[in-house]
Amino acid sequence: MKIEILGCESFGARSLACTVITGKKKILIDPGVALARLRYGLPPHPVEIAAALKIRKKILYAFEGATDVVISHYHGDHMPMKAEDPYQLPVEALPPLKDIRFWSKGPEKISGLSARRRKEFSHFLDSSLPSSEGSSFDCISFSYPVPHGTRDKGFGTVMMTRVCEGDDVFVHSSDIQLLDRETVLEVLAWKPTVVFSSGPPLYLSHHVPEASEEAFENALLLARNVETLILDHHLLRSLEGYMWLKKLAGKVENTVLCAAEFMGKEPELLEARRKMLYEKLPVPRGWHEAYAKGEGGLEEYL
Template identity: 30%
Template sequence: MSGTVTMEIIPLAAESLGSRGMCVFIKTEDQKILIDPSVSLGPLRYSLKPHLKEIAAAYLSRQLILKAVKNTSIIIQTHYHGDHFTLGVNRPYEFTNQEMQNKIYGNTDKIILAKDPKKNINYNQKKRAYWLWKKKITIHSADNNQFIYGKTRIICSLPLPHGKEGSHSGWVISVFIEDSQDSVLFTSDVHGLESEAALNFILKYKSNHLILDGPSTYHPKQTEEDTRMAFNRIKRILNNQFYLDHHFLRDKNWRQILIEQNLENKALPLSSLFIKEPLCLESLRDELHDQMPMSEFGINFYTFFQEQQEKVLPIIKDQATLLPFANLEKLL
């Protein structure tokens, strides 16, 4: 990455870390910022439920988020989908429930900058946002707003489409963060720049580091034209290198696509900050189930939040210790 590097950027949940998410912990000169503190798993891929290795990765990400939040001064919430927002309902694949939501967002010693709960928001997300905004916490609407805390400046974008203009998935906020020496821009779910507005925000705030959500090339509804347009915009990004992750790393062929687009040395998975090889487990779910069938354990993992929790959790924890990003915990 170019420029003077002083910020520490630690990914805590991402497709390249084995589950769904785009959670990063950023240490600026004087603030500790947690963006989109949640994690999730694709419920069905190749008609298969998540493999144990994916469940272990989501568990580990959840533990890292829990540790990071204790050391966080500002939480940024770009929208209210479960892979970004910790919901207050029982969701086994997100390792969450009401208690978990309170642990993440319920502390009065933090500032929360969150997607506006009333404007540019669809019905589902509005309902979820309500549960956050009714808490007795310090919370501000992030949309098109700027915040200064000591040496750290945070600029939040206008609401940007979650994917294409007019997307039914609603809107998200991109965020530019800078201190006196360094800067980072986090796009949230812009699907690899399916909108011109998302690209314009990146071009306006030239950051040293860029964390970009990539196109949903794995998705059956994604057309070739969508992908072509997304990569055309990605190629207009001026950074020498940037991190490309989330939706794009659900595609088993992500590496091949980057080579075809001549972007293999420019676009890196978020995991490359700390581990050599990305763990794109969801994209390999079919192979994982072949290599290590879940039936070998003689336990139904998919009811583990009900009657089987005591039997299953030790196995999940065991698997989590084998993951190459387990030692990120030391950096939090």
């Protein structure tokens, strides 16, 4: 089994995209990318935009030869979109999707916006998206809906994915954020060797007080029972999150790291550093408007 992470906050933009290659399949999970429209009151810095474009290119390349595509839920950083902003992956950019089998979260327990996006993507594919929760086929299995973050807080649900080959078991647990113990126990019941998951949103801890202590206990439980735990996404939207990750890694013997480290790269927490980027590399007034019109380049920020 070969696991390649294509995008994540530690690569500089919002994503949880990866491919899993087995002897029979190339499975592309959550092919999406996005940027926070505002952070610290600032729009995306050009350095972040360049990182998002790099991830977009990797995702588009990953569609080539893919046998299966999984969409865990319908947020813009997890799926191709009918153009909503210039930083996401537009459906119009996708290559021909012939012979690719889609697996997707059903329409239950999703917002009106997610339902619209699901319908739009189905229309683009010219076929209905399946409701894949609870199903299995060959080496792939899918969970029933689990909470997107804290249970019963109205944040909707996501679908987790399990891929197995021999003794190797990979679980993409999407945006569970380690905020629900029952969901973590579901992950462990799959007996994974590698788990790729969103960590808790520490940058929103004033809204989600359980994001630190409760999530840390759930993370410890997971880390002690999985050979390799990859935590990223919501967790690494703050520098505090990276310190949280290193604290967790120091308490267990198993491997705990972020997506960039798993891929042998240095983390680039660009969203967390957006204010610093503007201070170090000032952006001329009107640059974003010019870029949106195709008149502003990224060369000087690369």
